[in-house]
Amino acid sequence: xxxxxxxxxxxxxxxxDYLKVVLKIEDMKQRASTSxxxxxxxxxxxxxxxMLRKLKKVGLLEYKPYYGATLTRKGRQMAVxxxxxxxxxxxxxxxxxxxxxxQVHQEAERLEHAVSDLFISRIDALLDFPAQDPHGEAIPxxxxxxxxxxxxxxxxxxxxxxxxxxxxxxxPEFLAYLDKVGLRPATRLSLQEKAPFQGPLKLLPESGREPxxxxxxxxxxxxxxxxxxxxxxxxxxxxGRASQGSVGRPGRGAGKE
Amino acid sequence: xxxxxxxxxxxxxxxxDYLKVVLKIEDMKQRASTSxxxxxxxxxxxxxxxMLRKLKKVGLLEYKPYYGATLTRKGRQMAVxxxxxxxxxxxxxxxxxxxxxxQVHQEAERLEHAVSDLFISRIDALLDFPAQDPHGEAIPxxxxxxxxxxxxxxxxxxxxxxxxxxxxxxxPEFLAYLDKVGLRPATRLSLQEKAPFQGPLKLLPESGREPxxxxxxxxxxxxxxxxxxxxxxxxxxxxGRASQGSVGRPGRGAGKE
DNA sequence: CCCTATTTTTAGATCAGTCTAATAAATTTG
DNA sequence: CAAATTTATTAGACTGATCTAAAAATAGGG
Ligand SMILES: [Mn+2]
Ligand SMILES: [Mn+2]
Ligand SMILES: [Mn+2]
Ligand SMILES: [Mn+2]
Numbered sequence: 001x002x003x004x005x006x007x008x009x010x011x012x013x014x015x016x017d018y019l020k021v022v023l024k025i026e027d028m029k030q031r032a033s034t035s036x037x038x039x040x041x042x043x044x045x046x047x048x049x050x051m052l053r054k055l056k057k058v059g060l061l062e063y064k065p066y067y068g069a070t071l072t073r074k075g076r077q078m079a080v081x082x083x084x085x086x087x088x089x090x091x092x093x094x095x096x097x098x099x100x101x102x103q104v105h106q107e108a109e110r111l112e113h114a115v116s117d118l119f120i121s122r123i124d125a126l127l128d129f130p131a132q133d134p135h136g137e138a139i140p141x142x143x144x145x146x147x148x149x150x151x152x153x154x155x156x157x158x159x160x161x162x163x164x165x166x167x168x169x170x171x172p173e174f175l176a177y178l179d180k181v182g183l184r185p186a187t188r189l190s191l192q193e194k195a196p197f198q199g200p201l202k203l204l205p206e207s208g209r210e211p212x213x214x215x216x217x218x219x220x221x222x223x224x225x226x227x228x229x230x231x232x233x234x235x236x237x238x239x240g241r242a243s244q245g246s247v248g249r250p251g252r253g254a255g256k257e
Numbered sequence: 258x259x260x261x262x263x264x265x266x267x268x269x270x271x272x273x274d275y276l277k278v279v280l281k282i283e284d285m286k287q288r289a290s291t292s293x294x295x296x297x298x299x300x301x302x303x304x305x306x307x308m309l310r311k312l313k314k315v316g317l318l319e320y321k322p323y324y325g326a327t328l329t330r331k332g333r334q335m336a337v338x339x340x341x342x343x344x345x346x347x348x349x350x351x352x353x354x355x356x357x358x359x360q361v362h363q364e365a366e367r368l369e370h371a372v373s374d375l376f377i378s379r380i381d382a383l384l385d386f387p388a389q390d391p392h393g394e395a396i397p398x399x400x401x402x403x404x405x406x407x408x409x410x411x412x413x414x415x416x417x418x419x420x421x422x423x424x425x426x427x428x429p430e431f432l433a434y435l436d437k438v439g440l441r442p443a444t445r446l447s448l449q450e451k452a453p454f455q456g457p458l459k460l461l462p463e464s465g466r467e468p469x470x471x472x473x474x475x476x477x478x479x480x481x482x483x484x485x486x487x488x489x490x491x492x493x494x495x496x497g498r499a500s501q502g503s504v505g506r507p508g509r510g511a512g513k514e
Numbered sequence: 515c516c517c518t519a520t521t522t523t524t525a526g527a528t529c530a531g532t533c534t535a536a537t538a539a540a541t542t543t544g
Numbered sequence: 545c546a547a548a549t550t551t552a553t554t555a556g557a558c559t560g561a562t563c564t565a566a567a568a569a570t571a572g573g574g
Contacts, residue, residue: 014531034552047532049553054530066539066552096353097379107373114371116364122354271561291522304562306523311560323522323569 009074011060013113016082017041018051019060022069023079033068077144084140085112085120087133092123094134101134101184102175135175136166136185136223151223154191154201155216162224163188169221178222182208188227266331268317270370273339274298275308276317279326280336290325334401341397342369342377344390349380351391358391358441359432392432393423393442393480408480411448411458412473419481420445426478435479439464445484 021040025032038048056063060075090104138147151165164187188206203212278297282289295305313320317332347361395404408422445463460469
């Protein structure tokens with residue numbers, strides 16, 4: 001009964017990347033307009049117009065000309081699947097093959113389209129079902145459920161104590177820099193002051209005694225959790241069951257999608 | 258000096274597969290004719306004619322119309338590189354992710370084009386620089402050197418004692434069957450008789466007491482090493498330093514390519 | 515050496531994904 | 545609100561990889 005209701009419907013890696021970008025834009029509560037999608041994928045606007053029409057035709061998204069795209073249930077499902085693969089692969093590269101957190105993204109961007117479901121389930125088990133990737137981003141589970149991300153953008157934060165939750169930027173240079181100054185997931189830091197007029201933030205990471213001055217723009221890709229205020233560099237994290245960047249706040253209130 | 262003599266010259270995964278097939282055919286001492294290449298890749302002859310002309314133009318092979326292709330130094334180098342990737346990946350899937358030897362080929366066929374050089378060198382080290390893949394085939398080293406394969410095809414062998422060196426067939430069904438009857442690399446066996454008129458071979462693998470009757474055709478993909486004749490199922494292997502299917506006869510007389 | 519069968523190449527098309535340049539719609543602004 | 549600016553679509557073209565059908569070359573058998 002209901003035999004072919006779930007067709008395999010395999011798509012190209014190009015399509016997978018389009019879906020992932022639309023998901024990312026939607027997650028940022030923005031409109032997935034032609035030009036925004038084009039910028040993320042580094043292709044011409046005209047190319048995107050075309051592709052969005054095709055994706056609408058195969059039911060992976062809605063598309064209103066002069067407005068943009070919205071994922072359908074099926075499109076979102078596929079996008080989340082790729083996101084899961086991407087992040088699991090990043091974690092695998094980091095933990096098993098010793099890649100730096102600034103190296104994983106590029107490789108995962110290709111492998112996410114090439115590995116089989118078996119590969120994914122094997123590395124998932126090997127890593128003991130990780131909940132975050134090396135950048136602190138949540139890994140959707142095998143059913144496509146995503147942890148609610150209730151963190152705060154550093155650019156919006158008031159002076160005080162925080163721990164780094166995730167870094168949403170894949171530029172290797174930038175990540176290497178953050179690593180150097182001691183900013184990575186689970187690092188505690190105190191935000192000491194924010195200069196006015198789009199000025200930089202003065203941070204004190206718990207490691208490295210030197211204060212770090214971070215541009216406002218850069219701070220937009222760092223997300224933090226407020227720490228019950230205590231003298232900086234002392235309070236323990238909520239839990240954090242393991243090694244590495246795994247902050248491990250378990251899926252309290254994990255919601256669909 | 259001689260700065261750009263080694264251009265990166267990246268090719269598509271399609272081209273990589275063409276080169277690999279031509280290499281395989283040349284290794285079998287056959288002529289890489291249009292139709293033979295087409296059969297290996299499961300594409301139309303016309304497609305191959307076209308591609309061979311393109312590959313000649315970019316200097317990866319020689320192509321004589323109505324004759325076929327011959328790899329150039331550069332083409333062979335690329336082909337061997339992919340072969341190395343393929344076999345290392347197979348070994349990785351088998352040893353680290355627990356794939357069966359009948360499952361590795363298909364996955365490696367895709368991943369060989371997708372992983373980076375870093376990935377390859379990391380798994381190479383993780384596996385402690387393996388010399389054979391799960392089917393017993395030699396893994397070219399990082400410089401592209403290939404071990405000389407001085408084994409004997411079972412279809413050509415006289416009755417006597419042997420050990421399985423490699424199985425050159427990637428059909429999952431067939432490999433699963435061999436596994437079931439206890440035929441895998443490093444298995445010792447006695448070839449008891451060969452029925453005349455293209456008849457089957459009667460084999461006694463050291464494991465499993467039952468004799469195995471193997472079609473002549475099937476026996477063509479099994480390669481063996483003669484054992485200094487001794488009562489079957491007793492003689493130790495030349496060495497065999499490790500677990501699994503790693504027969505480990507080290508590169509005595511490793512030759513170029 | 516001719517005729518037939520096989521192999522290979524040529525010709526012409528298709529499909530996915532991309533581009534640039536031209537046009538059109540939507541939005542912002544004086 | 546009309547003009548200017550920005551955003552998006554349309555039109556036309558290209559590349560890589562593939563196919564089918566027709567034509568041509570080669571190889572074998574008498
Ligand atoms: Mn990708
Ligand atoms: Mn990540
Ligand atoms: Mn391949
Ligand atoms: Mn193999």
